[in-house]
Amino acid sequence: MEQATGKVMSAREAIEKFVHDGDEVVIGNYTVGSCAELVYEIIRQGKKGFTLYSQSGIFDVEVLVAGGCVNRLVSTYVMRSGGKKGGSAVERALNAGTLEIEDYTNFEYNARLVAGMHGFTFMPVLEGVRVTDIFRKRGFMGENKFQIISCPYTRREIVTVPAATPDVCVIHVQRADVDGNAQYWGAMGSVAAAALASKRIIVSCEEIVEHDIIQSSPHLTIIPAYRVNAVVEAPWGAHPTEVLGYYNVDTFMYNGLFSAAAATADGLAAWMDEWVYSCPDRAAYIDHYIQRFGVETLNELRARPFYSAPANYGAAFTSHWDRDGRERSMGVTLPQLEQLLKERGKVYE
Amino acid sequence: MSKPYTLDELLAIAVAREIHDYENVVLGVGVPMTAGALAKALFAPHATLMMESGIVDIRPLLSLNNIADAHSARGFSYATDLFSAFTATYRGFVDVCFLGVAQVDKFGNLNTTVIGDYEKPTMRLPGSGGAADFISYAKRTVLTMRGGTFVNKLDYFTSPGYLEGGDSRDRTGLFPQGSGPSALISTKGVFRFDPATKEMYLAEIFPAVDIESIKKDIPWELKVASDLSVTRRPSDEEIDFIRNFAPELSAGRELTGELRAARLREKAEQRDRKHVS
Numbered sequence: 001m002e003q004a005t006g007k008v009m010s011a012r013e014a015i016e017k018f019v020h021d022g023d024e025v026v027i028g029n030y031t032v033g034s035c036a037e038l039v040y041e042i043i044r045q046g047k048k049g050f051t052l053y054s055q056s057g058i059f060d061v062e063v064l065v066a067g068g069c070v071n072r073l074v075s076t077y078v079m080r081s082g083g084k085k086g087g088s089a090v091e092r093a094l095n096a097g098t099l100e101i102e103d104y105t106n107f108e109y110n111a112r113l114v115a116g117m118h119g120f121t122f123m124p125v126l127e128g129v130r131v132t133d134i135f136r137k138r139g140f141m142g143e144n145k146f147q148i149i150s151c152p153y154t155r156r157e158i159v160t161v162p163a164a165t166p167d168v169c170v171i172h173v174q175r176a177d178v179d180g181n182a183q184y185w186g187a188m189g190s191v192a193a194a195a196l197a198s199k200r201i202i203v204s205c206e207e208i209v210e211h212d213i214i215q216s217s218p219h220l221t222i223i224p225a226y227r228v229n230a231v232v233e234a235p236w237g238a239h240p241t242e243v244l245g246y247y248n249v250d251t252f253m254y255n256g257l258f259s260a261a262a263a264t265a266d267g268l269a270a271w272m273d274e275w276v277y278s279c280p281d282r283a284a285y286i287d288h289y290i291q292r293f294g295v296e297t298l299n300e301l302r303a304r305p306f307y308s309a310p311a312n313y314g315a316a317f318t319s320h321w322d323r324d325g326r327e328r329s330m331g332v333t334l335p336q337l338e339q340l341l342k343e344r345g346k347v348y349e
Numbered sequence: 350m351s352k353p354y355t356l357d358e359l360l361a362i363a364v365a366r367e368i369h370d371y372e373n374v375v376l377g378v379g380v381p382m383t384a385g386a387l388a389k390a391l392f393a394p395h396a397t398l399m400m401e402s403g404i405v406d407i408r409p410l411l412s413l414n415n416i417a418d419a420h421s422a423r424g425f426s427y428a429t430d431l432f433s434a435f436t437a438t439y440r441g442f443v444d445v446c447f448l449g450v451a452q453v454d455k456f457g458n459l460n461t462t463v464i465g466d467y468e469k470p471t472m473r474l475p476g477s478g479g480a481a482d483f484i485s486y487a488k489r490t491v492l493t494m495r496g497g498t499f500v501n502k503l504d505y506f507t508s509p510g511y512l513e514g515g516d517s518r519d520r521t522g523l524f525p526q527g528s529g530p531s532a533l534i535s536t537k538g539v540f541r542f543d544p545a546t547k548e549m550y551l552a553e554i555f556p557a558v559d560i561e562s563i564k565k566d567i568p569w570e571l572k573v574a575s576d577l578s579v580t581r582r583p584s585d586e587e588i589d590f591i592r593n594f595a596p597e598l599s600a601g602r603e604l605t606g607e608l609r610a611a612r613l614r615e616k617a618e619q620r621d622r623k624h625v626s
Contacts, residue, residue, distance in 0.1 A: 077477070079475070080475060083602065088473060094470055094473060107431070126486060128486065128524055137505070186404075188431070193430070252612075293617065294619070306424065
């Protein structure tokens with residue numbers, strides 16, 4: 001693959017270069033198709049001291065917390081393996097005093113990123129929250145978790161949240177080009193806002209495609225190339241979660257192996273030893289998976305095609321000059337136009 | 350007499366009956382998703398099913414894994430984003446939403462965040478997700494309860510029901526008039542809220558469940574409707590739909606877990622045998 005802008009790199013290089021200890025890190029994906037390969041590489045590199053933003057914490061937040069990467073978590077939803085009986089890495093870290101959490105609602109969390117994405121300093125949120133403990137209980141955000149202002153037009157009180165502008169967003173998408181134009185489709189969630197609010201963006205994708213493909217489907221592009229720092233081609237990069245059009249969630253790995261393991265600290269540590277630390281990259285992870293469960297188990301997850309009806313991006317013509325070489329509205333050829341300009345003294349030697 | 354059913358199946362069917370044709374419906378994962386699919390397939394074909402992930406007008410073919418699961422349908426009509434899904438709710442375009450319950454009090458206020466202390470939790474639950482915003486601005490909210498508890502005081506106030514009861518919710522001026530929980534459906538019966546006091550009362554009881562087994566779960570003196578009815582038994586059509594659409598709901602959490610673990614062991618063993626031979 002062509003590497004014109006030098007953005008195409010391995011997950012190892014991308015995380016080394018663009019993720020630093022102490023960063024505010026946002027997981028761009030929302031509940032599906034999480035950026036497993038980028039998250040596992042962060043853990044393998046032992047990055048730490050993060051304030052982690054996650055719209056909906058699933059296995060990704062669990063392993064980052066268990067991997068000791070996270071001091072503070074801003075979220076709306078966290079995973080609890082094994083229901084009532086099971087625990088979670090988040091719960092264990094809260095009780096150990098190694099993690100602080102700030103709870104928002106889905107909308108409020110997203111509103112912070114939308115403000116950041118557009119360069120505003122705050123965003124109004126839905127005022128019903130004022131009667132809840134989400135509003136009353138302040139964690140590390142303190143009084144700046146929410147502030148109330150008066151609407152200059154209606155004089156009504158408006159609840160606001162501050163903008164979030166994380167240092168770096170890690171995100172997995174279906175496809176991108178070598179320059180970083182990233183295409184994502186399916187449940188849009190807060191995916192674009194998480195990326196665009198951030199200062200740096202690392203995109204991993206199922207496949208790198210030609211620029212032509214991007215140009216023919218610009219409505220699918222959620223991050224423009226000029227915002228992207230690194231492009232990582234990582235087939236199966238979201239496994240055990242799902243990527244629309246590529247593969248389904250792996251319930252054996254997720255609801256079976258992972259969830260059972262994550263209920264206890266020892267169980268999760270053993271799971272991470274096998275599936276995160278012992279696999280240097282995604283290819284090694286997939287090899288290990290095939291060796292354990294067979295390639296047919298993986299193949300059963302592959303998506304069958306259900307293509308979007310093509311949208312016609314075509315136009316009536318792509319040149320001002322018709323087949324006879326005449327300009328469409330003026331009716332003259334280029335030599336005739338040049339002759340006329342000369343006759344009227346409009347051109348200079 | 351229709352075929353035998355499980356209490357989880359009856360719960361899902363009772364939830365489905367809360368959906369009316371032509372309504373805009375926000376679904377959560379699990380029971381509500383199955384209920385929504387059942388309603389759309391059997392009696393509310395024009396309902397618009399949507400989720401906060403921005404998936405709007407979906408006709409699920411099999412049970413969804415989460416609220417952003419587009420794999421369980423062949424496409425959907427409108428791909429908006431989470432921000433716009435909530436502002437549409439705020440503007441009053443959602444008729445009914447469905448929320449799961451961990452702790453609920455007599456006025457339908459909810460806790461889905463934490464049991465015990467917030468900083469040092471006995472049990473850290475998922476959190477609000479979309480719950481607090483949906484129950485604030487959907488025209489009505491149906492609460493579904495599979496494993497939750499009734500309490501006098503919530504450990505954490507995540508989502509507003511009728512606050513202190515009476516007109517206290519409307520009086521705040523923060524919510525659309527008349528919004529709030531319209532029903533709570535458990536695996537034992539259907540509870541509704543008194544129009545004046547907004548206190549929860551038992552309106553319907555599931556067949557073969559006795560009132561004492563409901564009362565023993567509730568720490569206050571539960572009011573019971575004078576015209577308490579017995580929930581209609583599900584039809585064969587309803588039961589068959591659920592078993593085909595969401596077999597893991599019919600199987601229940603415990604059996605699903607056991608069977609999945611056994612299947613996983615079987616796969617690994619098959620693999621090991623292949624390696625040896």
